[in-house]
Amino acid sequence: MPDLFTLMFLLFAAAALYVLLIAAPRVQRNWMALPSAEDYAAHHPDAVGHGMPHCCRCGSDSLISEGLQGPSDFRRRMRCANCQTLLYRNEN
Numbered sequence: 001m002p003d004l005f006t007l008m009f010l011l012f013a014a015a016a017l018y019v020l021l022i023a024a025p026r027v028q029r030n031w032m033a034l035p036s037a038e039d040y041a042a043h044h045p046d047a048v049g050h051g052m053p054h055c056c057r058c059g060s061d062s063l064i065s066e067g068l069q070g071p072s073d074f075r076r077r078m079r080c081a082n083c084q085t086l087l088y089r090n091e092n
């Protein structure tokens with residue numbers, strides 16, 4: 001029977017493999033599935049007035065810039081502050 005240290009190591013290794021092989025690539029794929037800012041503007045020309053994009057669903061111009069995996073992540077996604085719709089991706 002394995003000791004407690006071995007069990008904890010195996011649990012940590014399984015969690016690390018899950019994050020590296022499944023969760024992180026899924027987050028990246030979901031981010032890449034969002035349209036770029038240029039694509040969003042091309043598909044919703046009425047939602048880009050005076051160079052400031054707004055929500056194509058509710059018309060709100062209050063957008064939230066979210067870091068994909070934390071506040072400092074350069075991979076950003078823009079979400080409508082009113083209806084919470086994910087609008088497009090951005091890199092800063």
Ligand SMILES: [Zn+2]
Nearest residue numbers: 055058080083
């Ligand atoms: Zn909205």
